[in-house]
Amino acid sequence: xxxxxxxxxxxxxxxxxxxxxxxxxxxxxxxxxxxxxxxxxxxxxxxxxxxxxxxxxxxxxxxxxxxxxxxxxxxxxxxxxxxxxxxxxxxxxxxxxxxxxxxxxxxxxxxxxxxxxxxxxxxxxxxxxxxxxxxxxxxxxxxxxxxxxxxxxxxxxxxxxxxxxxxxxxxxxxxxxxxxxxxxxxxxxxxxxxxxxxxxxxxxxxxxxxxxxxxxxxxxxxxxxxxxxxxxxxxxxxxxxxxxxxxxxxxxxxxxxxxxxxxxxxxxxxxxxxxxxxxxxxxxxxxxxxxxxxxxxxxxxxxxxxxxxxxxxxxxxxxxxxxx
Amino acid sequence: xxxxxxxxxxxxxxxxxxxxxxxxxxxxxxxxxxxxxxxxxxxxxxxxxxxxxxxxxxxxxxxxxxxxxxxxxxxxxxxxxxxxxxxxxxxxxxxxxxxxxxxxxxxxxxxxxxxxxxxxxxxxxxxxxxxxxxxxxxxxxxxxxxxxxxxxxxxxxxxxxxxxxxxxxxxxxxxxxxxxxxxxxxxxxxxxxxxxxxxxxxxxxxxxxxxxxxxxxxxxxxxxxxxxxxxxxxxxxxxxxxxxxxxxxxxxxxxxxxxxxxxxxxxxxxxxxxxxxxxxxxxxxxxxxxxxxxxxxxxxxxxxxxxxxxxxxxxxxxxxxxxxxxxxxxxxxxxxxxxxxxxxxxxxxxxxxxxxxxxxxxxxxxxxxxxxxxxxxxxxxxxxxxxxxxxxxxxxxxxxxxxxxxxxxxxxxxxxxxxxxxxxxxxxxxxxxxx
Numbered sequence: 001x002x003x004x005x006x007x008x009x010x011x012x013x014x015x016x017x018x019x020x021x022x023x024x025x026x027x028x029x030x031x032x033x034x035x036x037x038x039x040x041x042x043x044x045x046x047x048x049x050x051x052x053x054x055x056x057x058x059x060x061x062x063x064x065x066x067x068x069x070x071x072x073x074x075x076x077x078x079x080x081x082x083x084x085x086x087x088x089x090x091x092x093x094x095x096x097x098x099x100x101x102x103x104x105x106x107x108x109x110x111x112x113x114x115x116x117x118x119x120x121x122x123x124x125x126x127x128x129x130x131x132x133x134x135x136x137x138x139x140x141x142x143x144x145x146x147x148x149x150x151x152x153x154x155x156x157x158x159x160x161x162x163x164x165x166x167x168x169x170x171x172x173x174x175x176x177x178x179x180x181x182x183x184x185x186x187x188x189x190x191x192x193x194x195x196x197x198x199x200x201x202x203x204x205x206x207x208x209x210x211x212x213x214x215x216x217x218x219x220x221x222x223x224x225x226x227x228x229x230x231x232x233x234x235x236x237x238x239x240x241x242x243x244x245x246x247x248x249x250x251x252x253x254x255x256x257x258x259x260x261x262x263x264x265x266x267x268x269x270x271x272x273x274x275x276x277x278x279x280x281x282x283x284x285x286x287x288x289x290x291x292x293x294x295x296x297x298x299x300x301x302x303x304x305x306x307x308x309x310x311x312x313x314x315x316x317x318x319x320x321x322x323x324x
Numbered sequence: 325x326x327x328x329x330x331x332x333x334x335x336x337x338x339x340x341x342x343x344x345x346x347x348x349x350x351x352x353x354x355x356x357x358x359x360x361x362x363x364x365x366x367x368x369x370x371x372x373x374x375x376x377x378x379x380x381x382x383x384x385x386x387x388x389x390x391x392x393x394x395x396x397x398x399x400x401x402x403x404x405x406x407x408x409x410x411x412x413x414x415x416x417x418x419x420x421x422x423x424x425x426x427x428x429x430x431x432x433x434x435x436x437x438x439x440x441x442x443x444x445x446x447x448x449x450x451x452x453x454x455x456x457x458x459x460x461x462x463x464x465x466x467x468x469x470x471x472x473x474x475x476x477x478x479x480x481x482x483x484x485x486x487x488x489x490x491x492x493x494x495x496x497x498x499x500x501x502x503x504x505x506x507x508x509x510x511x512x513x514x515x516x517x518x519x520x521x522x523x524x525x526x527x528x529x530x531x532x533x534x535x536x537x538x539x540x541x542x543x544x545x546x547x548x549x550x551x552x553x554x555x556x557x558x559x560x561x562x563x564x565x566x567x568x569x570x571x572x573x574x575x576x577x578x579x580x581x582x583x584x585x586x587x588x589x590x591x592x593x594x595x596x597x598x599x600x601x602x603x604x605x606x607x608x609x610x611x612x613x614x615x616x617x618x619x620x621x622x623x624x625x626x627x628x629x630x631x632x633x634x635x636x637x638x639x640x641x642x643x644x645x646x647x648x649x650x651x652x653x654x655x656x657x658x659x660x661x662x663x664x665x666x667x668x669x670x671x672x673x674x675x676x677x678x679x680x681x682x683x684x685x686x687x688x689x690x691x692x693x694x695x696x697x698x699x700x701x702x703x704x705x706x707x708x709x710x711x712x713x714x715x716x717x718x719x720x721x722x723x724x725x726x727x728x729x730x731x732x733x734x735x736x737x738x739x740x741x742x743x744x745x746x747x748x749x750x751x752x753x754x755x756x757x758x759x
Contacts, residue, residue, distance in 0.1 A: 097649070098650065099649055120653065121534065122651035124604060140535050143535070203532040205528050205529040209529070
């Protein structure tokens with residue numbers, strides 16, 4: 001294996017739009033750096049001045065509480081000025097196009113722009129028009145790279161590695177950007193990825209992304225090290241993709257019985273927010289020995305700090321050189 | 325004496341090409357007013373007819389002007405995209421002498437008045453011949469059939485809901501049946517709407533990677549299978565527009581072998597591009613039906629080569645920047661095609677897929693025959709609708725020079741070979757290449 005870059009190395013990408021296309025070494029670089037930020041976040045005083053005087057805008061075209069809060073905390077803990085914009089308050093509601101929004105924000109000399117949008121590819125469209133670094137906080141069904149990174153960090157901290165692990169991603173993969181980012185990341189890091197869902201919740205030719213496809217939890221979870229549950233949107237439960245919540249939980253909801261075929265120390269993940277009793281049984285979700293759901297939330301902030309640090313690094317170094 | 329009202333022009337030293345008769349020989353052609361008076365080898369090698377203007381073509385090709393059977397423009401309703409005037413200029417520059425407009429305007433062409441409006445605007449613009457389809461159903465809503473008899477008298481060349489499929493089997497059956505009364509054709513956009521709903525590109529690995537909602541190939545295949553049955557049931561004349569899958573070609577090939585009155589066309593993007601051209605959310609590659617995979621692209625080429633696919637239409641759908649500079653899901657589908665139809669058709673010849681005459685037939689005599697139009701041929705006494713072209717000259721597509729008001733072409737910078745030099749409609753030169 002090639003040597004990993006040191007945490008001080010400049011990251012060779014201006015934006016983080018997706019995991020697809022990142023190399024294993026680059027993913028490791030982010031995770032290593034994030035490990036350090038986990039320590040910073042556990043100290044009584046959590047703030048540093050790395051991004052002092054830098055401006056970060058969180059532009060959310062889709063509602064989100066946890067991801068937006070996580071990015072906001074990440075920016076603030078690095079000392080950046082963080083502004084939140086949501087569609088309710090922005091001119092988007094007044095009919096401004098995405099590109100106009102991008103141009104307007106660009107004129108404000110931002111350093112980092114965190115974007116969530118309901119349409120796949122919308123974040124890239126924005127990124128093409130601005131000079132700052134853009135972080136994809138979820139675009140349509142495409143990617144949610146920081147979620148995959150925090151999931152990987154959680155797994156690595158708990159199980160010590162990613163390489164060779166069997167990871168079962170279960171549930172609504174069709175509509176899940178989290179699943180796609182995780183598939184790319186886990187494959188890049190040498191894990192074995194399974195997708196477990198009824199065919200109505202699987203995208204066409206998903207196996208071409210390098211995953212094993214299972215329609216039953218029994219085979220899908222066998223010997224798994226990690227069970228990743230996905231949220232099933234309520235509007236998709238009533239006959240559109242699955243006939244009912246009851247039937248879905250019976251066949252795909254995670255409970256101790258289905259978990260029996262997995263490795264004895266298998267861990268459980270969920271990107272939140274959970275539908276208790278739909279895709280996951282409360283008992284399992286709250287099992288502190290196996291559930292990493294709260295670890296995921298904690299590590300999310302650290303991973304986002306690492307990403308903000310890396311993406312602004314070149315700019316900060318060249319500003320420093322210019323100032324001398 | 326008054327000036328002659330019918331100018332006579334001799335096009336000398338031409339490679340005469342007529343796909344309808346298989347003519348491919350060096351010779352001359354005389355136009356008299358709006359008609360072709362005569363043509364042939366060494367016709368005027370010694371002397372030229374008195375009073376005739378002489379144009380020496382220096383050995384360049386002279387063929388029937390192109391007939392583009394699938395063109396959408398914004399007049400009436402969305403004039404910012406393309407008008408009859410801008411589209412006519414684009415057509416002329418593309419070697420097209422006749423085009424058939426889809427009824428998906430605002431208002432929809434489902435009334436005699438709409439067709440009369442198009443005819444009047446075409447007379448005013450007076451560049452290329454402008455034909456129009458009538459809507460097959462009122463408002464293209466797929467429920468009630470239109471006054472096909474009256475619309476036909478007002479000039480409707482055939483009936484279609486254009487960019488929308490006639491979804492209901494019952495309506496399709498009635499339309500095919502009723503159009504028979506007047507010997508008219510029904511043109512279907514073959515896509516089962518419930519399977520395609522919300523779709524943005526071809527279903528498959530690329531759509532899955534990009535997180536875009538896919539349209540399965542089966543949406544097209546199923547509709548073709550259904551409509552072939554309905555054509556058989558009714559005995560009506562049926563044409564499938566812009567087919568895009570290998571199975572579509574197979575189905576139509578077998579139906580033709582069974583003797584069914586069915587024809588079909590495709591558009592250049594279905595033999596020149598694939599779904600990989602969507603790349604990183606390129607909205608210029610968003611079309612309806614969506615670009616398919618490489619196996620389908622090859623099957624479309626084979627279908628053209630063996631004659632299963634009768635015609636190539638530009639499927640010109642202008643969209644302005646505001647409709648394309650959007651996230652892929654929100655962007656409007658469609659590409660402009662009037663000025664790329666000819667070079668992309670010739671690409672099939674240069675790649676050795678089809679002989680020149682056969683390729684020309686797909687854009688001249690064949691679409692004319694499908695729509696029952698007296699154009700697309702070189703025939704004595706026929707209309708002098710012609711194109712002079714260089715079949716081989718290499719050039720690069722430069723959309724900024726296009727006459728269409730909209731610039732949504734996925735073919736920007738594509739190297740191509742062959743281009744029109746002069747376009748003649750009813751004996752008048754309506755466009756000439758610069759220099």
